[in-house]
Amino acid sequence: MNPILWTPWRMPYLTGEEKKDYEGCVFCAKSSADDDASEYVVVRSEHVFVALNSYPYNNGHLLIVPYAHVASVEDLPPDVLTDLMQTLNKALAALRRIYNPDAFNIGANIGSAAGAGIPAHFHLHVVPRWQADVGFITVVSGTRVVPDTLDTTYRRLREAWDE
Numbered sequence: 001m002n003p004i005l006w007t008p009w010r011m012p013y014l015t016g017e018e019k020k021d022y023e024g025c026v027f028c029a030k031s032s033a034d035d036d037a038s039e040y041v042v043v044r045s046e047h048v049f050v051a052l053n054s055y056p057y058n059n060g061h062l063l064i065v066p067y068a069h070v071a072s073v074e075d076l077p078p079d080v081l082t083d084l085m086q087t088l089n090k091a092l093a094a095l096r097r098i099y100n101p102d103a104f105n106i107g108a109n110i111g112s113a114a115g116a117g118i119p120a121h122f123h124l125h126v127v128p129r130w131q132a133d134v135g136f137i138t139v140v141s142g143t144r145v146v147p148d149t150l151d152t153t154y155r156r157l158r159e160a161w162d163e
Contacts, residue, residue, distance in 0.1 A: 027065045027121040040150060042157045043090075047083040050091055052150055052157070053125070058133055059148045060095045060157070062126040064088055069121050072110050076122070084124065091126050094160040101128035 031049055033039045040052035042062070053061040064087055066080050076084070088106065095101060105127040109116035 025069055025121050026118060027123060028069055031065070031067050037154065040154050042154065043087075043161050045083050045087050047080040048087050050087060052154055054150065056146055056150075056153075057127050058129065059146055059153055060099050060101070060126075060128040062091050062095070062157075063123050064091060064126065065121065065123040071120050071122060073108060073122055088124065088126065090161065094157055094163075095126070095128050097160045097163060098156045099128050102131050103129040105129060 030039045030041060030051060033041065036042075036044075040054065042050045042052065044050075047068070048064055048066050051063050051065065053063050064084060066076055066084060068076060068080060070076060073081075092104060095104070106124060108122065108124050110119075110122065112119045
């Protein structure tokens with residue numbers, strides 16, 4: 001018998017029903033949103049904000065996004081770069097506190113040929129990793145299993161951010 005994994009929460013994403021009606025850039029819309037919780041914006045600093053990735057590779061998959069709408073990191077001034085890296089350090093500390101990952105992937109896809117889903121607005125991905133997070137399901141069927149909800153991850157990160 002073949003096992004079946006039911007993921008009904010993915011259907012609105014697959015059919016396009018879940019997509020919010022953002023005018024223009026999704027990150028620019030998130031940066032000016034009134035309700036951080038509905039946009040999963042964990043924290044804001046002077047030049048960047050941190051948000052959960054709505055379609056994470058792993059629990060705690062964060063995006064660090066400059067408010068400036070630029071396509072590449074070299075377009076950011078030094079004060080924004082400093083804030084970006086200091087925020088990255090805080091993100092790593094918060095993720096270590098609540099998830100105790102074995103490692104992290106930190107990266108940016110600059111340009112659509114590099115895999116950027118939103119190539120016009122530079123952002124960093126921060127992905128917690130564990131030795132066992134690539135199990136048989138990923139190897140056998142190309143399926144990713146994320147064991148926690150975005151709402152729970154958001155709540156835990158907000159609580160841990162300033163500890």
